Amino acid sequence: MIADTAGRMGDPPTVRLLAAEAAGLRFADLPRDAVTIVGLCLLDTLGVALAGRDEPVVRLIREEFAGAGDAALWGGGRTDPQTAALVNGSAAHVLDFDDYAPGSGLHPSAPLVPALWSAAAVAGREVTGRDLVTAYVAGYETQERLGLVLWPSHYDRGFHTTGTAGTIGAAAAAAHLLGADEETTAAALGLAATDAAGVKAMFGSMGKAYHAGRAAEAGLRAARLAVRGMTVGRDALFGDQGFVAASSSASDLGAALTPFGEPWHVLDVLPKLYPSCFGTHAAIRCALELHPALDPAGVREVTLTVPPVLRDVCAIAAPATGLEGKFSLAHTTAVALLDGRITPSSFTDERVRATGGLGARVRLEYDDRIARTSTVLRIVLDDGRVLSAESDAADRPWSHAPEQMRPRIEEKTRALVPAADRLIAALRDLPDAPVLPDLPEVSP
């Protein structure tokens, strides 16, 4: 419940409007393309999570906290629902290969899907594929509306939106799966807002994956407490002592007030082609374009012209670990120029150290006239020739026409996990599935 305080303090009823949209969403409201895309996002998320589940950060969180319980640890084992959300969320984000929302700069599925899988274990009833898809969209649309309000001042201050807005999205999704009404959903959003955290200082370290896990965990907790009857005070999302005011310069709440479907933001989700920070993708595309014509031994100078925002995001000059390499324009560009492809094996500690020579020749120029998602690559060769390319990572490599999208996601999943065919089969036709597939059985 929202305590009476809300009205009497004169706050605008914004969180109630958002909660009403989220709580009121029904499967029949969803356009067919959204249902298909969500099914593919679930497959994509589970594939990258299964591929990431034994990364050191995920393993150590699991070893420290996993005990007994009913909730699935993807790939094997069970624990309590909160810990499962923490572990699965960290696994979903650790490779930085999970999907991206270009409008708000957040990773949408890594907090949402683990929170939902754990919520299904909490729900105490049979959860169908339709329940899952609808709750995912309720979470996605809430999260993205909030992300758009926060973008870019919140991110520029140093907050990692996947951790912050992700907590609130996960709460909306879990609340929907748990059957919360509008008032309870508003309380869940308020509790999630007061639990939203994560700073960009963690980029390039184990902490970044943890953000997605703790967003899933905290969002689920907020939803469970609200359903249990916890009340909150004034509007903790949009009130003057709430999260948006405290952590951003946002003054226009319009994006949060658009009804669901006007537009459906989930139609814009961007599955990732490369397992590194999205800020490196435009440079990678440029490098892959130039690779066939290039002899790396004859390179004199490599210059990337990038938007200034990337300085605090992915400008690690001399990365020493795979996780740092994912946040290094120098490494990602060098490895793309050398290998002509970017895969998870481009980000082992060994591979990162081995591109040091070419990586050290990559120079960054910051230019605030360039779009926040664009990069220009310029290479001067020893013989004086100049090669150049330009790319905008917001240009979608994926069409959202389902028939074109499905093979790309299935191909990516097959490259990531040995058990891909079982996973693909388990999730095919998810919206018609009577119960959720049992992910522990789909071990990697």
Place this chain on the structure above:
Amino acid sequence: MIADTAGRMGDPPTVRLLAAEAAGLRFADLPRDAVTIVGLCLLDTLGVALAGRDEPVVRLIREEFAGAGDAALWGGGRTDPQTAALVNGSAAHVLDFDDYAPGSGLHPSAPLVPALWSAAAVAGREVTGRDLVTAYVAGYETQERLGLVLWPSHYDRGFHTTGTAGTIGAAAAAAHLLGADEETTAAALGLAATDAAGVKAMFGSMGKAYHAGRAAEAGLRAARLAVRGMTVGRDALFGDQGFVAASSSASDLGAALTPFGEPWHVLDVLPKLYPSCFGTHAAIRCALELHPALDPAGVREVTLTVPPVLRDVCAIAAPATGLEGKFSLAHTTAVALLDGRITPSSFTDERVRATGGLGARVRLEYDDRIARTSTVLRIVLDDGRVLSAESDAADRPWSHAPEQMRPRIEEKTRALVPAADRLIAALRDLPDAPVLPDLPEVSP
């Protein structure tokens, strides 16, 4: 560990200095007064927590999450250490009767003590009274240094420092109890910084107590992950993409850089005399001073002149619940004028509603020339006479001379919990206790 990134990104080594102080603290370093005061703070915290443990918000958190485990739920039962920290932390803060740090405006013990009690269950060794006292001071001094850096811009933006700095203090305390070295403590502080959350929109609702619980829980989690080997990136506390930069306007980190003991901040801790927001205490003192001379039936007008900061803190004009009453200058002043005393029973839902008549006559005037901890009360009587009083809540009602402080805390504890004598006996001479007392046995 702190990943190499830290050095190479050129961040100042501030978190390392703080971590070195915290990790290096030994019982022999503590002045005798600090040891005595910490023992009394522990008694005070456990007393208010036992008195608060069956408040609705604490009960519902316990019912939703408590399962099996080794960690004590104060007053009865056991669960896993994370849930115990969440429940005990919420219990410690729910009455708003727990201690206060006047320099930083945070509640120091409510995150620290529950995190420590759970850390003792995690430690897997016998924890002595000296271990506990030393770890408490390591947490307190870290937390307060950070709170002083953040004060007041962080709080003014809308963040609740007990939730945010409290998470970091709890991490420092738990890391100390778990035997973390300097590097591991720095990682714990970084993980806590990226998990620090809480907004003031929750004041007057169940969410405020939850902040102390989640700070204890998240701080403990950060310490456990760091001890398990999790690494973090750039300085997440003081770096340019870290928590202080993202959530405050602080530019002077001097307070965080003072060595422990220069000064010992813990000597300034302020146990509370009234179970309501500290911002209401100056007004309560004024009202109690005027009560003997007053016939409430003859009051025409009541005016409080208060600092503007209280507008967003404790200015609920017409509270409807006990929790709202704790954040209402109108109610706290009215009930003090009517009853001549303030106790937990001043904040039942019924008592809050019953002071509505006089409460409605309390008018607030904001004056930025008045100190942030002061209030002037002016009462005009029907016969034209004017009564007035002025108070500064930062003037300590407690002397820190142990012999004067102990009877006041013991008296307060006896008024709060029936089992006070057993609790007092269990904690007496704590620094010499070979093991921690078993709190479940001290049921309220």
